[in-house]
Amino acid sequence: MRLIEASRFIVDHNVGKLAKWLRVMGYDTLFFNGSNDSRMIATALAERRVILTRDTQIMQRRVVTKGQLKAILIKSDRPELQMHQVIETLNLDCQFRPFTICLECNQTLVVRSKEQVKDLVPPYVFQTQNQYMECPTCQRIYWRGTHWQAMTERLKQFMKS
Ligand SMILES: [Zn+2]
Numbered sequence: 602m603r604l605i606e607a608s609r610f611i612v613d614h615n616v617g618k619l620a621k622w623l624r625v626m627g628y629d630t631l632f633f634n635g636s637n638d639s640r641m642i643a644t645a646l647a648e649r650r651v652i653l654t655r656d657t658q659i660m661q662r663r664v665v666t667k668g669q670l671k672a673i674l675i676k677s678d679r680p681e682l683q684m685h686q687v688i689e690t691l692n693l694d695c696q697f698r699p700f701t702i703c704l705e706c707n708q709t710l711v712v713r714s715k716e717q718v719k720d721l722v723p724p725y726v727f728q729t730q731n732q733y734m735e736c737p738t739c740q741r742i743y744w745r746g747t748h749w750q751a752m753t754e755r756l757k758q759f760m761k762s
Pocket residue numbers: 703704705706707708736737738739740741
């Protein structure tokens with residue numbers, strides 16, 4: 602049995618691209634942009650997050666070696682191989698909760714009706730899309746357009762590569 606659930610993450614600045622992709626999949630993911638490793642570790646412990654990093658020193662921390670904190674040492678410097686490693690290691694589901702988390706600020710998106718977004722999205726989008734989500738923090742509107750489909754396709758490739 603796993604003691605730590607592998608569904609929430611904190612991504613170190615040296616593997617920052619992982620944050621976006623994990624959010625695309627719907628995983629709650631913090632991006633750590635500081636240089637104080639102890640703060641990142643404290644946050645990970647407090648919020649039960651898995652650390653993703655390329656920093657071997659973090660792997661030698663006692664909380665990690667003793668298994669109190671789960672951390673994954675990312676091997677590749679290529680984002681697609683990094684994602685493949687994370688998906689494989691933790692057996693993540695690419696269709697976990699797609700389209701539920703703001704890619705910019707990690708907030709849970711809220712459903713918006715077509716009428717509510719009428720003046721906020723381009724006319725072409727309004728005519729062709731029926732489902733919308735909004736980030737309560739940055740007010741970005743999301744819809745399942747071509748950009749979203751392209752990201753979903755890339756995610757599927759990460760699983761294979
Ligand atoms: Zn946002």
